[in-house]
Amino acid sequence: MTKSGERPKQRQRKGLWSPEEDQKLKNFIISHGHACWTTVPLLAGLQRNGKSCRLRWINYLRPGLKRGTFSEEEEDIILTLHSSLGNKWSRIAKYLPGRTDNEIKNYWHSYLKKRWLKSQPQLKTQISDITESTSSLLSCGKRNLEAETLNHVISFEKLAELPSSSSSPLPQQENNTNMMMNNDKYLPKLFFSEWISSSNPHIDYSTGVVTDSKHVSQTQDQIDEEEVMMINNSYSSLEDVMLRTDQFLQPDHDYANYYSSGDFFINNDQSYV
DNA sequence: AAAGGTTGCAACCGCTGGTCT
DNA sequence: CAGACCAGCGGTTGCAACCTT
Secondary structure: OOOOOOOOOOOOOOOOOOOOHHHHHHHHHHOOOOOOOOHHHHHHHHOOOOOHHHHHHHHHOOOOOOOOOOOHHHHHHHHHHHHHHOOOHHHHHHHHOOOOOHHHHHHHHHHHHHHHHHHHHHHHHHHHHHHHHHHHHHOOOOOHHHHHHHHHHHHHHHHHOOOOOOOOOOOOOOOOOOOOOOOOOOOOOOHHHHHHHHHHOOOOOOEEEOOOOOHOOOHOOOHHHHHHHHHHHOOOOHHHHHOOOOOOOOOOHHHHHHHHHHOOOOOOOOOOO
């Protein structure tokens, strides 16, 4: 450290990350977490700045990230949320588990914006129609994915306005298929990452950060296994999430036990266990 | 096959707001 | 209260891969 508190100037690398750098960063954060991003590169032996490490971790290395193309449901969510939130990519990303704000932003600029511009007048009409018809559709039990997507999004938007509460984030809502009773027994599947972060203290899957030193000794295999489980979970479709929230959990189940046993997740054949 | 254009994505930059001293 | 520091966010850039001519 210099007199002014600056760290000694070290030649910092820029540009694409090498597999070796990725491995170093991943290993370091998995075993130590990141108390302060500016110290991470120093302690991990990387010639990068903390900001770069943080970005690399969040956008590429952290567990639970979904890779690959966006589903139609995800596209719809982005379009709908963008119409109400604007370019609030981080907020939009909160509703798409496994997707990063950067990924969503890139997808918007490269593809969705064009689609949106093309279909905007049509989209407005659709949304207004959907809004009008949602309550009647739901009351007669008819499945309409678009209507339910919108309803879902509206519910989540309200949720986002609430003060953060990891244990029980859901507001009381009536006549809404996506919001269950606010008693921690029924929750929509989209909140899995938040549940895991609260029920599994050593890894916060919303950021992928190891937070509890008691678990530092966890092996790479164990972590990889959890990562795979998380990824598998992320690939459940929005329809699964929205239409089956009443099925996938029974009252009185212990989420932490579900998580640790693996029973919590969906089988490959998409049946719930 | 080669050159030029386009696209997609990773990473950087600058700004903002929160926290600490 | 002011300044320093940091994390997070959104806009922008750079570049490799792909496509078109």
